[in-house]
Amino acid sequence: MSARPQALRHSFLEASARERLAGLCDAGSLQECCPPRERLASPHLAALGLAQALDDGIVVGTARLDDQPVLVAAQEGRFNGGAVGEVHGAKLTGLLQAALVTRPAAVLLLLDSGGVRLHEANAGILSISEVARALLAVRAAGIPVLVLLGGSCGAFGGMGIVARLAHRVVMSEEARLSLSGPEVIETVKGKQEFDSRDRALVWRVTGGKTRRALGEADLLVEDDIAAFRNAAVATLRDLRPADRQALTLTALRQRQHALLERRTRHAGQVDGHAVLATVLGLGRDRAALLDARAFEDLLAQQGGTPLSQVVPEDALSVDAALDAEDLAFADRLFGAGQHQLQAKGYLIAGTATGPTGPLALVGTRDRAPIGLELALSMAEGILAVVAADQGQAPRPIVLLADTQGQALSRHEELLGLNGALAHLALCVDLARRQGHRLITLVRHEAVSGGFLSFGMLGDHICALPEAQVRVMDLRAMARVTKLPLEQLEALAQTSPVFAPGAGNFHQLGGIHALWSDQEDWRAALGVALADATTEDRRAGLGHQRGGRHLAAEVARRVRTQAGAGA
Amino acid sequence: METFTLSLPSALAATAPATSPTAASAAPDVICGIVASGNLEILVEPQGSSTCTFEIHTAAEGFRETWDAVLADFVQRHPAGGLRFTLNDVGSTPAVVALRLAQAHELWLRGRAA
Structure with missing residues (x-):
């Protein structure tokens, strides 16, 4: 009833970044900026004797979605875990900066990244910070930014933060969205805190269903490129003018309250089972059996009524003299x-x-x-x-x-x-x-x-x-x-x-x-x-x-090629 | 990392897809594969010379003879003269390299037909 037969699906998870974009955008509309032939690979990987990719693991360009002009980016999760280095990040920053000039109908970010590329850690985190600044500017300019998560790396580290700066997040159950990777938590805090080899647990904590139930994602879709395309079109169509406007003090105070409320409602929880039980009243195994549509339907039924009358604990306020x-x-x-x-x-x-x-x-x-x-x-x-x-x-x-x-x-x-x-x-x-x-x-x-x-x-x-x-x-x-x-x-x-x-x-x-x-x-x-x-x-x-020879120049090149002048 | 460039004779490939320089720059790059363990990316471009040139960057050192054999086989099977292949490899097996080269070559032909 809801989904097409499995055989006709084209898995988003299994596809490469280029295949994802080809299926997502209107046929033949993608014009890549700084394509592989320009050979903007990472010199920092080469210095370590590691393999480079000609596009540094990210495709950026102009395209059309449902006949509207859009700017698009897709990270390649299979190249170094989609991690962000100097060039990779600068391509994304340049694309976002171009949006301020060309004012597309939307910017679509197909994120698939573990976060900072640790082989060039300092340049990587700075790059992500520049992406964040550019994204905030695009958002403030009233241009919708949509994040689509369906890859095997999800969005972790700084990219987990960047994903949540967007207007909307669409994700599949298979995708993950979080901050610290389970391996990092396990290494520092021990296996009893987070067993990174327990894959089911990892997905219950960071996976699409838990994220959707919490409100960290706005729409759950099947692992199907066409489903992502339809979701992107529908999400943009449904964005109200008020949603597009730059965030106001009132809007951010409401978000603040909602986050405080959520923190109180889920106090002490350490497993996605508990989140799904609280939000949807679902037992351990039922949630896993629901497809994306059924999950959304259930959420819509539950969404109208407050689940519990939580009185959120306030944020901390300072009250003591300095030491x-x-x-x-x-x-x-x-x-x-x-x-x-x-x-x-x-x-x-x-x-x-x-x-x-x-x-x-x-x-x-x-x-x-x-x-x-x-x-x-x-x-x-x-x-x-x-x-x-x-x-x-x-x-x-x-x-x-x-x-x-x-x-x-x-x-x-x-x-x-x-x-x-x-x-x-x-x-x-x-x-x-x-x-x-x-x-x-x-x-x-x-x-x-x-x-x-x-x-x-x-x-x-x-x-x-x-x-x-x-x-x-x-x-x-x-x-x-x-x-x-x-x-x-x-x-x-x-x-x-x-x-x-x-x-x-x-x-x-x-x-x-x-x-x-x-x-x-x-x-x-x-x-x-x-x-x-x-x-x-x-x-x-x-x-x-x-210290950084490439970031400014790469971003400039992407801006020019995306039609934004220099 | 090991890097080397090799030019081999091959039957002339269908030449550059361009009808005009503008159309050539607007055409998408012909690229396939991903730089990941046991995999490689290959970019195909036209070049002035009538031989087939390979620029190989591989993480697996010391397999030059195997590369020579795989590439010699490829230029015999496929008309690849006038093309330049850039390969970024992370320890692919010879079978994977041969498969990717054939795939890249086919993509090139398809791009030209389009």
């Missing part, structure tokens, strides 16, 4: 008596008198692991500043980043930590669009996911003398890349695109300024405020400083 170390830091930055900052746990927030007048500060302290609670608390803090400044001059916001990375736990993954971090990013972007200048200060540590959705979104990013910036624990990196730990350790000593360190990120353009211990930090903050621009200049900076 001696934080106080000394704040005194040095703003001057004694010039700040009213408070803390609670890993959260720090408040106001201060900066070099140019009043400013607000929101951030993390004590090398925070960023989980749902902290992400939502920071989002709340940002929204509060935006709300307080309605109708008056928006104060600059100092984003204080001190994080060991995202919290690693099965519960956090199950509840969609990637979605909470994307929400945080949307709130930070709202602040920017409302005229708040955003200055990031990296204090002790800034690692991966937690930094990506917050600190890396700053208009001007400064690293304090003690700051360490990196992507991932080397042991976990060794496991994911299957390179020997010793080789990675040796490599970390020499390679700028790979090795941890604020200096390397500075050279790549990811950090605007390095502050020294001798410097007057208050004055340096003044310089940062004067220099801050809302435009993302990092790829150009990386080129100027000799």
Whole structure:
């Protein structure tokens, strides 16, 4: 009744990136930008003696969908797990930037990625950050962005966050959407936390049905390219004008409330069974038997009634005086008596008198692991500043980043930590669009996911003398890349695109300024405020400083070929 | 990684698909396969010379004789003169390489017919 016979389906999962696009777009309409013959392969893989792909694992171009002009991108999950390196990311960034000029009916992103390509980790995470910034700009411009997930890699790491920045996510049961990979959690936290070899468990935590039930995905479809095409057409047709508009303070507050509610409703859950039981009232095995249509039908029946009258626990708010170390830091930055900052746990927030007048500060302290609670608390803090400044001059916001990375736990993954971090990013972007200048200060540590959705979104990013910036624990990196730990350790000593360190990120353009211990930090903050621009200049900076030779040029080429001029 | 380029004589392939330079640049690239373990990607392009050129990048070192045999076999079976094949390989077996070359060649012909 619902689906065509199995034999007539063309599996999205089994198809290559090019086959997916060929089946998704109107026949023959795809015009690829920077196609394989241009040989934009990754020089960083070559430096490691690893195989390159002529398109660096991503197809981007212009096409038509249902006779509407669209921009499309498809990551090739089978090449290095669809991981994002400098060139790969720059192609995606260039495509999104082109959308701002050519204003297509939609941008379709067929993501299939494990996240940052660890072989060029620093360039990779910066690339993802640039993709996120470009996507936020496209979204703010009212151009619909649709993410389609049906590949074997799903969307993990930074791409799990990027996926949730889009207007809508369509996914199949076979696809996955999350933040930290199960292998990473298992390596750091042990098998009892997340057994990555238990594939059924992995899909129950990160797979399409659980994501759809939670609201992390907007539509579940069968693993069929035609089904994805139909879903894309229908989803775009059904987007209301209000859905297309840039997100407002009111809309983000509603999202914030919904996320807090969801967190309370699913408190303590560590398995997708529990989520499906809560949302759909389904027993252990029933959910697995439902096809996509039946699952959607059931969800629609349940959707009208509140499942439980949850009174969500509030986000954290700061209520305690700073400890001696934080106080000394704040005194040095703003001057004694010039700040009213408070803390609670890993959260720090408040106001201060900066070099140019009043400013607000929101951030993390004590090398925070960023989980749902902290992400939502920071989002709340940002929204509060935006709300307080309605109708008056928006104060600059100092984003204080001190994080060991995202919290690693099965519960956090199950509840969609990637979605909470994307929400945080949307709130930070709202602040920017409302005229708040955003200055990031990296204090002790800034690692991966937690930094990506917050600190890396700053208009001007400064690293304090003690700051360490990196992507991932080397042991976990060794496991994911299957390179020997010793080789990675040796490599970390020499390679700028790979090795941890604020200096390397500075050279790549990811950090605007390095502050020294001798410097007057208050004055340096003044310089940062004067220099801050809302435009993302990092790829150009990386080129100027000799750290990233390709990102800016590749993005420019894609823009030109997509018809957006240079 | 091992990289080498080899040109072999072969019967002339159907020449470049272009009716005009503009049409050539608008035509999609002829590419097949994926750079993944036990697999390879192959890009087919026209070239000025009438021989068939292979540019091989392979992760499996020390199999030059096998490559020579597979490529010699391919240029005998298929008219590939005037074409350039770029291969990025991650340890494909000879059978997989032969299959992909045939597939790439067929895609080239199909693209020309279209």
